[in-house]
Amino acid sequence: MSSLLASACPLTSSRRRSASNQPSFFYQNKQLELYARRDAYPLTLRQLVYFGRSLNENKVLQSANYVRKELPVRIAHRLRDIQALPYVVVTQEGVGKVYELYWAAFEKIRRYPEVRSLSENDAFCTFLQDLLGEHRAVIPLLSLGLSLSSPYLPPEQLDSFMRRMLVSRLSRRVIVEHHIALSDTYAGRDARGADAHVGIIDTRLDVGRTIQKCSSWLRERHPDAEPDEVPGISTVAWPEVVVEGQLATTISYIREHLEYIVFEILKNSMRATRRFHATSKSVPPIYVTVVGNSDTVGVRISDQGGGLVTKAIKSPSDLFSFSHARNASRLEDERLVALRTASSHPHGIRATVDEQVKRWKNGSSLGDGDVPGRGSSRVLSRIGIGLPMSHIHATYFGGSLELVSLDGWGTDCYVRLPRLGTNVEGIEV
Structure with a gap:
């Protein structure tokens, strides 16, 4: 809330x-x-x-x-x-x-x-x-x-x-x-x-359609809508997203929560894949696999974006952290400036996909994980809340979000959501 x-x-x-x-x-x-x-x-x-x-x-x-x-x-x-x-x-x-x-x-x-x-x-x-x-x-x-x-x-x-x-x-x-x-x-x-x-719960939420919708929104963005400094990256197309598996899978769930999880993971995968292959003739697709059984719905998002471990990140789970000891980028000047900009913006940040898409379509750059950058109305500065908030959304009703980095190749993200709806809200008092 x-x-x-x-x-x-x-x-x-x-x-x-x-x-x-x-x-x-x-x-x-x-x-x-x-x-x-x-x-x-x-x-x-x-x-x-x-x-x-x-x-x-x-x-x-x-x-x-x-x-x-x-x-x-x-x-x-x-x-x-x-x-x-x-x-x-x-x-x-x-x-x-x-x-x-x-x-x-x-x-x-x-x-x-x-x-x-x-x-x-x-x-x-x-x-x-x-x-x-x-x-x-x-x-x-x-x-x-x-x-x-x-x-x-x-x-x-x-x-x-x-x-x-x-x-x-x-x-x-x-x-x-x-x-x-x-x-x-x-x-x-x-x-x-x-x-x-x-209420806000879609009792027949189509998982495959949700993924395809998020993919379409992300691929409609302008090619230079990223703050990367890789030469020529603005001419590199966004990678395609191939959705496979049990595409008829549905779940009783809050649409905005599933959209947010998928949207933020795909956004990061597209960014990483495009950057990693900036000098290649083609950009490999991102594969999304949907599987459902009587208890659980699982979604795997696989990219070839080079993996997650860097000098600032020693373990993929550190991307969920707000501590500079686990994620050194938390104290980068650019990120702090972006957070100040977001906190003073009249619309703030609600952490939903709808607000990001609406702002993109209206020509405004501010979104859940991004704020207006300098030098271009399209360029976005990252504030680093997308993955932590996705993790919170996934685990709120007893699900999980796991990142597996294949360093030098890419990343697999595993989202698992309970299907029975019997898990209590994960609040702590």
């Missing part, structure tokens, strides 16, 4: 602001303590689908009040996480702003009255949409703040904190957007196919 929740305020900031808008103490607040002691109530995909079928007014109101009660609990735990950080981390650029956003959201939501009618629910949905919009900068702010904090935190502690923050953000966005979608369905405002969709 790029969304709902984020609020930060260093000690000095809280002293400057009125007590009505900020906590009187950064580390002590009775309401925060009350909510942080409560347990969250995580859900499964199957529960979300079953509850959303055969909607009636009572179910819509139950959903609204679940969201109203659950959100402040999940936010409170993350506020506590920030408070537990060393002071030198809390004062880093970006972290304080996130705390302010989370605190403001916590106060707004916990004070929101019970939703008793459909008209009150419409107002509540508008309230939630506004909160989602207010938190679009959370991902780049967190990434910036924790990148700058990397010298002060052990890699394991830093990555554990970031995972809890980003998984919680995703979880809050899921329950908010699912409720809004259910409300739209019941009110007749949902344009999606009602027979296949339950």
Whole structure:
């Protein structure tokens, strides 16, 4: 949930602001303590689908009040996480702003009255949409703040904190957007196919078609839409994507999550393949294999992009890390500038494919993993969140994402998603 929740305020900031808008103490607040002691109530995909079928007014109101009660609990735990950080981390650029956003959201939501009618629910949905919009900068702010904090935190502690923050953000966005979608369905405002969709879940999501759609979007990009300095690379075509295997495979899943995973992996594979073969007469294709059984859907993405291990990356899994000790690029000046640009952009970053494609088609460069670069309206600077966020999306409902590097040749990415929908959200409290 790029969304709902984020609020930060260093000690000095809280002293400057009125007590009505900020906590009187950064580390002590009775309401925060009350909510942080409560347990969250995580859900499964199957529960979300079953509850959303055969909607009636009572179910819509139950959903609204679940969201109203659950959100402040999940936010409170993350506020506590920030408070537990060393002071030198809390004062880093970006972290304080996130705390302010989370605190403001916590106060707004916990004070929101019970939703008793459909008209009150419409107002509540508008309230939630506004909160989602207010938190679009959370991902780049967190990434910036924790990148700058990397010298002060052990890699394991830093990555554990970031995972809890980003998984919680995703979880809050899921329950908010699912409720809004259910409300739209019941009110007749949902344009999606009602027979296949339950809220934000596509109960017959076509995996092969999703891969082909992501491939088409990526191959439609302008040839020089990358910040590479390889001579002549702007004349090298994007590699083709060959989809094979059990192409009739479907899964009950959140479309935006599968799209994001596939899109980011393919984007990296295309970039690496094109760069590795910049002086060749032809660029080899990327092969995507789809396999499904009664329990799991698997997707393998194989490229010939030279592999992943470099001077900055000793193990492929280090690409999921936000610590400079595991991924030296986290403290590169270009990446930090790109994160500042993204965090100050009015649209922020929601970590969805739709926003990237929309911006490309509208002539704007800003996307989930990229921000406008200098010297060309098409050139993009990378901020490095695509693979970490893909890993979080894949593991959120009990799946996995594994990278296998064949150094000097290419990379195989393995995505596995559980098919039964019985895995509980992977949030930590």
